[in-house]
Amino acid sequence: MILKIRPETPPDYPAITEVNNLDFGQPAEGKLVETLRKNPKFVPELSLVAEVDGKIAGHILFFR
Incomplete structure (x- = not known):
């Protein structure tokens, strides 16, 4: 298993939406x-x- 943390990119948006909705x-x-x-x-x-x-x-999203 390889874990990588990185900034999101526009192609990630659908997967991010799915992960947040499921979580x-x-x-x-x-x-x-x-x-x-x-x-x-x-x-x-x-x-x-x-x-x-x-x-x-x-x-994860950090926001003011």
């Missing part, structure tokens, strides 16, 4: 992340994904 049990979480990305205070370097063997397995 929180509702589609509102994925939509919240999409909304936060549009906020002018969003810092892309503070939205990170965890990859396990090349697949998105987790997501």
